[in-house]
Amino acid sequence: MVSHLCKVAGVSRQGYYNYFSAEQVERRKVKEKKDVAWRDLILKAYKFKNRKKGARQIKMVLAAQFGVVANLKLIRRIMKKYGIECPIRRANPYKRTIKATQEHKVVPNLLNRQFKQGVPYKVLLTDITYLYFGKGNRAYLSTIFDAATNEVLAHKVSDRVTLNIATDTLKNLKRNKKIKLAKGAYIHSDQGGHYTSPVYQKLVKKCKLRQSMSRRGNCWDNAPQESFFGHFKDLLEVKSCETLKELQQEVKDAIRYYNYDRYQWNMKKMTPVQYRDHLLKVA
Numbered sequence: 001m002v003s004h005l006c007k008v009a010g011v012s013r014q015g016y017y018n019y020f021s022a023e024q025v026e027r028r029k030v031k032e033k034k035d036v037a038w039r040d041l042i043l044k045a046y047k048f049k050n051r052k053k054g055a056r057q058i059k060m061v062l063a064a065q066f067g068v069v070a071n072l073k074l075i076r077r078i079m080k081k082y083g084i085e086c087p088i089r090r091a092n093p094y095k096r097t098i099k100a101t102q103e104h105k106v107v108p109n110l111l112n113r114q115f116k117q118g119v120p121y122k123v124l125l126t127d128i129t130y131l132y133f134g135k136g137n138r139a140y141l142s143t144i145f146d147a148a149t150n151e152v153l154a155h156k157v158s159d160r161v162t163l164n165i166a167t168d169t170l171k172n173l174k175r176n177k178k179i180k181l182a183k184g185a186y187i188h189s190d191q192g193g194h195y196t197s198p199v200y201q202k203l204v205k206k207c208k209l210r211q212s213m214s215r216r217g218n219c220w221d222n223a224p225q226e227s228f229f230g231h232f233k234d235l236l237e238v239k240s241c242e243t244l245k246e247l248q249q250e251v252k253d254a255i256r257y258y259n260y261d262r263y264q265w266n267m268k269k270m271t272p273v274q275y276r277d278h279l280l281k282v283a
Helices: 002-009 013-019 022-046 055-066 072-082 163-175 198-206 219-235 244-260 272-282
Strands: 123-133 137-146 152-158 186-189 210-213
Touching: 022 055, 022 072, 055 072, 123 163, 123 219, 123 244, 137 163, 137 219, 137 244, 152 163, 152 244, 163 198, 198 210, 219 244, 244 272
Parallel strands: 123 186, 186 210
Antiparallel strands: 123 137, 137 152
């Protein structure tokens, strides 16, 4: 019977008996015990601050918060084995709905994809994205984002996508007295109707910022901002938000987590705030 089953399964008799030997059974038990211990540690990092994370985020949280060093291959194997899901980013289908008028003006691309200039508060990126919440409700999120540190400096959540969502975000930036703009600071966006508006452009000058715009139809000219929205949506728990006020609070909490607790792989494995302080020290 054993010989027949081994032949059907395509294994040797020696391999079959070896697999069920006391030594191999004990070895598998030890390995399983180690995997369970790693699973518990990985879940602890995965649930840190109640925000979902992928393998790289888990690796950085394990090191920074729990003093545990683990390689990515191990983390990914354990996640796959125990069904710990990594958030999947989706493409942004958001289309701007504001209509440009004759007075709207496009400005040159001063940034020219020089995102990482190593100076906090110099290159600011801005854009607007959609957020679905509750039972089919839709809201919009506008942010201003520091390209050097990935820190979110200002935001606005609204159920309307009028000009106010962009101007209010800029006003929120201006109200933050802790932000000291670098010399020659400018704000970069796409050519959406919010940013070509004379009202918005006048406010930019009032905030003592220069303005820069991506070339038409070229998403790479504002790539870090688009990437941020993709990562940030993975952090949000919007399904449980039934009202706009609840959504606004969830976004506020998630931004604080992103700025202070979410480690960045390409920024010396620091959080945006830690990396900002690091750059200011070495400047």
